[in-house]
Amino acid sequence: MNPNELYSTLSRELEGFKEAKTFKYETPLESEQGGDVMVNGHEVVMLASNNYLGLANHPKVKEAARKALDRWGYGLASVRFLCGTEPIHFELERRIARFVGCEAAILHSSCFAANEAFFSALIANDFGQADYQDVIYSDQLNHASIIDGVRLCRAIAKQTVSRLYRNGDVNHLREMLEEDRAKNYRIKIIATDGVFSMEGLLAPLAELVELAREHNALLFVDESHATGALGKTGRGTIEELGVYGKVDVVTGTFGKALGGASGGFIAGREPLIEFLRQKSRPYTFSNTVPPSVVMGSIEAIDLIENDPSIVNGLRENTEYFRREIVRLGFKIIESRHPIVPIMLGEAALAQDMSRELLPEGVYIKGLWYPVVPKGEARLRAQISAAHTRDDLDRTLAAFDRVGKRLGVI
Numbered sequence: 001m002n003p004n005e006l007y008s009t010l011s012r013e014l015e016g017f018k019e020a021k022t023f024k025y026e027t028p029l030e031s032e033q034g035g036d037v038m039v040n041g042h043e044v045v046m047l048a049s050n051n052y053l054g055l056a057n058h059p060k061v062k063e064a065a066r067k068a069l070d071r072w073g074y075g076l077a078s079v080r081f082l083c084g085t086e087p088i089h090f091e092l093e094r095r096i097a098r099f100v101g102c103e104a105a106i107l108h109s110s111c112f113a114a115n116e117a118f119f120s121a122l123i124a125n126d127f128g129q130a131d132y133q134d135v136i137y138s139d140q141l142n143h144a145s146i147i148d149g150v151r152l153c154r155a156i157a158k159q160t161v162s163r164l165y166r167n168g169d170v171n172h173l174r175e176m177l178e179e180d181r182a183k184n185y186r187i188k189i190i191a192t193d194g195v196f197s198m199e200g201l202l203a204p205l206a207e208l209v210e211l212a213r214e215h216n217a218l219l220f221v222d223e224s225h226a227t228g229a230l231g232k233t234g235r236g237t238i239e240e241l242g243v244y245g246k247v248d249v250v251t252g253t254f255g256k257a258l259g260g261a262s263g264g265f266i267a268g269r270e271p272l273i274e275f276l277r278q279k280s281r282p283y284t285f286s287n288t289v290p291p292s293v294v295m296g297s298i299e300a301i302d303l304i305e306n307d308p309s310i311v312n313g314l315r316e317n318t319e320y321f322r323r324e325i326v327r328l329g330f331k332i333i334e335s336r337h338p339i340v341p342i343m344l345g346e347a348a349l350a351q352d353m354s355r356e357l358l359p360e361g362v363y364i365k366g367l368w369y370p371v372v373p374k375g376e377a378r379l380r381a382q383i384s385a386a387h388t389r390d391d392l393d394r395t396l397a398a399f400d401r402v403g404k405r406l407g408v409i
């Protein structure tokens with residue numbers, strides 16, 4: 001294929017996406033991210049962002065970012081071990097480690113990068129052993145970054161074994177671990193999202209902690225959708241399910257509840273984190289998080305730690321919306337997370353509902369096959385502490401009108 005043939009092929013593919021209704025369109029916002037946003041000149045309730053705590057445009061977070069620009073400049077212009085690192089980077093690492101109940105943490109430019117870094121840095125290293133085999137047990141619904149992290153390991157060290165267990169199915173995982181008892185794997189890792197983002201379901205962390213201990217495995221939990229959003233004090237699924245301080249490796253993002261900008265972290269025991277500082281390729285060969293984002297993220301943690309009303313507000317809004325949307329007659333996946341999947345079945349219906357809700361003042365996106373199983377198309381509502389009761393009531397009223405019009409309720 002010469003380049004021109006390639007471009008024609010790509011254009012045909014894109015047309016195919018549009019015909020199959022899998023083409024992703026981006027809706028321009030005319031305002032900051034928040035509980036309400038401006039779209040096409042209208043104010044609409046934002047139900048499609050991960051801004052769980054409403055910190056994306058919080059005055060104190062913005063002020064911290066502004067101060068960081070003045071004090072520490074716009075960027076570091078290289079990677080940390082070459083160009084130097086700023087005290088605020090170490091401070092954020094200390095703060096996030098403490099927040100998620102671990103000894104130490106290392107920043108990455110995103111959680112996607114952090115997840116890829118973690119698996120490949122460990123598994124690619126022979127640690128002076130000629131013949132070894134590692135195994136990763138991964139929940140079937142884990143995020144793409146974990147899937148790609150595992151793929152990368154297998155590209156680097158072909159002997160790496162990866163085994164998928166059914167979503168949240170501890171018995172299935174236990175069977176695999178029992179089967180593998182005699183196999184003498186060098187490193188065993190059990191990897192799971194704390195919260196699965198298409199369902200809002202929580203991983204069975206208490207059981208996973210037990211299984212990991214029993215089988216000498218490391219338990220890795222990606223708390224991207226949970227840090228700030230779950231637990232009495234916002235410390236995530238690990239707090240919500242009573243395993244705070246008991247998980248070996250916690251990863252997460254600063255791009256959702258913790259201010260919503262960008263950046264990720266890996267937290268765990270000191271030697272692991274120091275090893276990653278030496279061997280994580282995305283850390284070694286990619287710029288670090290800019291000062292404004294670092295200071296904004298520190299401020300986000302300060303706010304969560306000092307003002308319980310933020311996390312409590314999210315919990316109250318989530319409980320209210322979950323209760324009321326069911327009362328209207330919609331079917332949801334029961335859980336306690338602010339991700340509320342409203343089940344519609346067919347993709348066309350999810351598309352119609354999402355389109356008709358926008359002029360009614362609600363910004364919400366649909367998910368359909370292949371992102372979720374066939375026949376399980378849904379709208380995914382994401383509740384935020386930034387939503388007022390009025391926002392939620394207007395949203396529910398719009399759902400009632402559109403749901404009746406389209407024959408869903």
Ligand SMILES: Cc1ncc(COP(=O)(O)O)c(C=O)c1O
Binds near residue numbers: 197222224225
């Ligand atoms: C579970 C999970 N892990 C990782 C990521 C990636 O996070 P980031 O945006 O920081 O790369 C996401 C974001 O969608 C996620 O949901």
